Amino acid sequence: MKLNYQVPKTTYLSLDTTSTRTKPHAVKPLAQSIRLSVITQFFPPDFAATGQLIEELVRQLGQQGVDVKVFTGQPGYAFQSTSAPAYEQAGLVQIKRSRTSQMWPKRIRGKAINGILFMIRAVLHLLKNCRRRNIVLITTAPPFLPIVGYLAHLLFGMSYICLLYDLYPDIAVELGVISRRHWLTRLWHALNEQVWKHADGIIVLSSAMQERVANRCPEVANKISVIHSWADSNTIVPIPKSKNWFAMKHRLIEPFTVLYSGNLGRCHDVDTMLEAAILLRDEPIQFVCIGNGAKREILIQKVQELGLTNFLFLPYQDRDVLPYSLTACDLSLVSVSPGMDSLVAPSKLYSALSAGRPIAVICPKQAYLNQVIAEAGCGATFENGDAAKLANFIRLLQQDRQTAERMGKAGRRYLQTHFTPEIIAGQYLTVLKQCVFKG
Numbered sequence: 415m416k417l418n419y420q421v422p423k424t425t426y427l428s429l430d431t432t433s434t435r436t437k438p439h440a441v442k443p444l445a446q447s448i449r450l451s452v453i454t455q456f457f458p459p460d461f462a463a464t465g466q467l468i469e470e471l472v473r474q475l476g477q478q479g480v481d482v483k484v485f486t487g488q489p490g491y492a493f494q495s496t497s498a499p500a501y502e503q504a505g506l507v508q509i510k511r512s513r514t515s516q517m518w519p520k521r522i523r524g525k526a527i528n529g530i531l532f533m534i535r536a537v538l539h540l541l542k543n544c545r546r547r548n549i550v551l552i553t554t555a556p557p558f559l560p561i562v563g564y565l566a567h568l569l570f571g572m573s574y575i576c577l578l579y580d581l582y583p584d585i586a587v588e589l590g591v592i593s594r595r596h597w598l599t600r601l602w603h604a605l606n607e608q609v610w611k612h613a614d615g616i617i618v619l620s621s622a623m624q625e626r627v628a629n630r631c632p633e634v635a636n637k638i639s640v641i642h643s644w645a646d647s648n649t650i651v652p653i654p655k656s657k658n659w660f661a662m663k664h665r666l667i668e669p670f671t672v673l674y675s676g677n678l679g680r681c682h683d684v685d686t687m688l689e690a691a692i693l694l695r696d697e698p699i700q701f702v703c704i705g706n707g708a709k710r711e712i713l714i715q716k717v718q719e720l721g722l723t724n725f726l727f728l729p730y731q732d733r734d735v736l737p738y739s740l741t742a743c744d745l746s747l748v749s750v751s752p753g754m755d756s757l758v759a760p761s762k763l764y765s766a767l768s769a770g771r772p773i774a775v776i777c778p779k780q781a782y783l784n785q786v787i788a789e790a791g792c793g794a795t796f797e798n799g800d801a802a803k804l805a806n807f808i809r810l811l812q813q814d815r816q817t818a819e820r821m822g823k824a825g826r827r828y829l830q831t832h833f834t835p836e837i838i839a840g841q842y843l844t845v846l847k848q849c850v851f852k853g
Contacts, residue, residue, distance in 0.1 A: 445479040445843060448850050451540065451547040453562055455532045455555050457486035457509070458733070459498055463676065463761045464555045464579055466733065467643055474839030476507040480846070483508045483547065485539045487532050510539070529556030540566045549614070549850050550574040557582035558602070564609045573849055575615040580681075581626060581757045588753045589680050603630070610634045614849035617641050617842070619759035622782045626756040639845050644838040645764035647830050652770030652822065653741040660738035664726060669700040670812040672774075673743035676762035678707035683749040686776045688716060689801030690808065695724055699808060704728045704739055740769040744818060745793075745811055748775045748783070752798045755781035767792065767829035772811060772821035774804060792825025 452472060456465035465486075472482045488497055488511050502509040512535045533556070540550065540562070550572055552563040563574030583602040586592045592599055610616055610631050616638045618624050628635040655661040655671075678684055691701050701724055703713070710727070717725045731739045740746075746766035750758065755778045763783070766773050773793035777783045784795045796804045811818040831837075 444847050444851065445475075446481075448549060448846050449481045449547045450475065450483070450846065451543060451550045452482060452484045452553075453486075453536050453540075453550060453559060454484070454553040455487050455529065455559065457484060457511075458489075460489045462555070464553065467761060468553065470644070470646060470835050471839055471842060472507050473504075474835050475843060475846075476505050478839065478843055479506065480843070481506050483510065483543065485510050485512065485536055487512055487535075512536075512539070529558065532556065533559055533562055536562045537565055540570065540572065548573065549846060551577055551846075553577045554579045554582070558605075560609045560613075561605060564605075564612055567612050573614045574612075575617060575845065575849055576609060576613045577617045578623065578627070579619065579759075581623060584626070585681065585754070585757050588757065607631045613637065614852065615639060615845050617845060619643055620756075620782045622756035622780075623759065639841070641838060641841045641845070642833055643759065643761040643764050644833040644835055645768040645829060646835050647768045647826065650737050650740055650765055650768040652826065653738065655742060655744070658738055658742050660735065661742035664702070664728070664742065666700060666702065666726075666742050669698045670745070670808070671700045671702055671743040672745045672747055672808060673702050673704070673740070673771075674747045674749070675704040675740055675765075676760070677705055678703065678710040678713060680708050681751055681754045681758045682707070682709065682760075683751045683776045683798050684709050684713050686796070686799055686801050686804060687747060687749065688713065689799075690804040691717075691722060691724055692720065693801060693805040694808060695722055697809070697812075699812060700724055700726060702726045702728065702743065705730055736765070740765055741771065743769075743771055744815075745808060746771045746773045748773060748777075750775075750777040750781060750783065752778050755783070764829060764833050767825040767833065770822040770826040772818050773825060774807060776804065790825050790828035792821050792828060 452468065454465065454468050456462040458465055458469050468484070472484055476482050484507070486509065498511055500511050512532065536559070550563055550566060552560045552574055554560060554577065557580060560576045563576060566572040567574060583592060583599045587594050587599060607630070610627065611633055614637070616627065616634060618627060618638060618640055619642060621640055624638050624640050627638055655667045661667050674687065687701065703710070703725065706729065714727055746769065748760050748763050748766060750760060763773070763786070767790065773787060775783045775787055775793065775795045776798060777795060779797050787793050787795050794807050796807070
């Protein structure tokens with residue numbers, strides 16, 4: 415049998431611009447000339463990963479001297495609060511929160527309507543601020559938000575960069591939500607091409623996404639930049655389970671614990687994990703799923719029907735708890751459904767690397783994740799449906815803790831040299847400079 419692995423208190427905003435990581439002399443004169451507007455529907459105290467990543471990004475850019483203004487909505491997925499300050503400022507970073515509609519927030523149609531209303535507010539915001547900003551970074555949260563950048567360009571002559579977290583309508587087509595030949599699919603593709611052609615830059619999260627966009631619209635191939643997500647290795651540090659209060663609280667110290675932390679959504683493969691858990695049901699191995707998503711309740715129902723006792727389901731954890739919940743395991747699990755490998759890039763991978771635990775990835779054979787895991791030497795990858803090999807890998811690590819420890823350390827080293835907030839913010843700053851000072 416061949417396995418593909420190598421051994422080698424909550425606050426709304428934490429923009430501490432006095433951080434010792436960035437010295438005053440490190441601020442570049444060119445960065446000080448960038449007046450950046452960031453448009454995203456989700457931002458802390460929302461627990462959505464995209465919002466938390468954007469917060470860390472703008473904090474780093476602010477430390478580099480970039481004047482940043484974030485336009486976002488009121489929290490829709492927060493733990494304790496349904497409202498946050500309408501305005502905040504920390505150093506060169508300003509946060510403006512618009513009123514957010516929450517009509518049927520758990521239904522696709524409701525999310526679409528809420529997103530459209532936010533998009534309209536974003537256009538009005540740019541109308542008021544177009545002369546004060548010289549570049550706009552537009553995220554795909556919600557998926558059709560980049561249209562705002564295109565409108566701002568047509569109406570106000572603004573320069574904009576598209577940050578593509580996910581590729582729509584391709585995901586909706588792959589999931590069977592809408593047909594490939596539907597008029598809405600064709601319209602969305604046509605709009606995407608116009609948005610991309612007029613953008614000054616396009617940022618994607620993986621080489622597979624880069625290839626997908628370039629194939630769809632070859633004219634924009636030279637303006638696409640691949641910039642990965644990241645994790646803060648100073649916040650998420652390896653904690654032994656024996657000293658981890660979260661592991662103690664949920665009785666995870668003794669059993670070998672396999673952790674899936676994050677969205678259990680339509681783009682993620684939970685069936686292979688379930689089949690592996692069935693094979694391991696009589697062994698001292700515990701599966702823990704932390705998070706929410708469209709497949710969560712379905713998975714819970716299947717676990718109950720099968721009478722499995724080796725699953726524990728927990729809700730999303732507060733940001734302050736993540737350093738403990740992410741390290742309350744012996745193995746981290748990441749998954750992508752078939753057909754989704756070039757459409758999404760799971761951000762949970764990077765926090766798992768930072769946690770210093772080995773990683774098992776369930777993904778298609780051609781997925782870029784195979785290369786990342788192999789280069790890092792931090793675990794193994796398994797094709798969708800190959801539950802037997804996944805179960806054997808879990809057994810291997812359960813019996814050989816030294817190998818597991820070496821893999822975990824290798825993954826953390828790889829993150830620290832490739833995917834820290836400082837490294838990634840520097841890559842964003844390079845793209846911003848190229849777009850603002852292209853003349």
